[in-house]
Amino acid sequence: MKRRRSSSPETRSTGHGSSRPEYDVFLSFRGPDTRFNFTDVLHYALLDRGISVFIDKQGIDVGEEIGPEIFQAIDDSKICIPIFSRGYASSSWCLHELKHMMECRKTKELEVMPIFYDVEPSDVKLKTKVYRDALTLHEQTRGVEIVQRWAEALKEVAGIKGLDTKNI
Numbered sequence: 001m002k003r004r005r006s007s008s009p010e011t012r013s014t015g016h017g018s019s020r021p022e023y024d025v026f027l028s029f030r031g032p033d034t035r036f037n038f039t040d041v042l043h044y045a046l047l048d049r050g051i052s053v054f055i056d057k058q059g060i061d062v063g064e065e066i067g068p069e070i071f072q073a074i075d076d077s078k079i080c081i082p083i084f085s086r087g088y089a090s091s092s093w094c095l096h097e098l099k100h101m102m103e104c105r106k107t108k109e110l111e112v113m114p115i116f117y118d119v120e121p122s123d124v125k126l127k128t129k130v131y132r133d134a135l136t137l138h139e140q141t142r143g144v145e146i147v148q149r150w151a152e153a154l155k156e157v158a159g160i161k162g163l164d165t166k167n168i
Contacts, residue, residue: 022052022054022073022076022077023052023053023054023073023076023077023078024046024051024052024053024077024078024079025046025051025052025053025054025077025078025079025080025081026053026054026073026074026077026079026080026081026101027039027042027043027053027054027055027081027083028080028081028082028083028094028097028098028101029082029083029085029088029094030083030085030087030088030090030091030094031056032087033085033086033087033088033117033118034083034085034117038083038117038165039055039083042081042083042115043055054073054076054077056070070093070097071097071100074097074100074101074104074110075104075108077110078110078111079110079111079112079113080101080104080110080111080112080113081112081113081114081115082094082097082098082101082112082114082115082157083115083117084114084115084116084117084119084123084124085117085118085119086118086119086130087134088119088131089130089131089134089135089150089154090134090137092138092141092142095138095150095153095154096150098150098153098154098157099149099150099153101153101157102152102153102156102157112157112160113160113162113163114157114158114160114162114163115162115163115165116162116163116164116165116166117165118165119131120164121158121162121164122158124154124155124157124158125154125155125158125159126151126154126155131154135147135150135151138150
């Protein structure tokens with residue numbers, strides 16, 4: 001599956017052979033929850049301000065593996081914005097992206113700026129059933145070890161000061 005980015009990439013290499021981010025922002029979201037409302041509004045607002053954005057416009061079909069280009073886009077971004085909606089944790093691909101973001105936050109100084117859309121940070125911290133139930137279902141197909149890593153990433157990201165869409 002071919003991914004499309006929403007803006008032209010910046011120059012990636014410098015004279016010293018190191019690379020710089022290709023995107024200012026990577027948006028991570030569950031399509032059915034926010035694609036045609038909040039995420040689109042945010043996406044176009046960023047583009048209007050000249051900010052280069054990676055957004056997966058096509059989505060990932062059920063049973064399809066997440067492409068390496070998604071992980072590369074995270075690696076090539078300055079800021080990742082996970083948009084936590086009620087169904088975010090039901091998507092194993094969103095959770096894969098989040099785990100990768102949180103790893104890059106430690107190793108590559110990637111900035112992660114969470115947005116809580118129709119959920120509370122306590123939901124993302126697994127203190128309520130909203131995300132906990134989704135992770136329990138993933139354990140059956142993905143295994144306890146992978147789900148435990150996703151749970152750690154969720155708890156960690158929920159500790160970052162983010163934007164709560166209900167408080168503006």
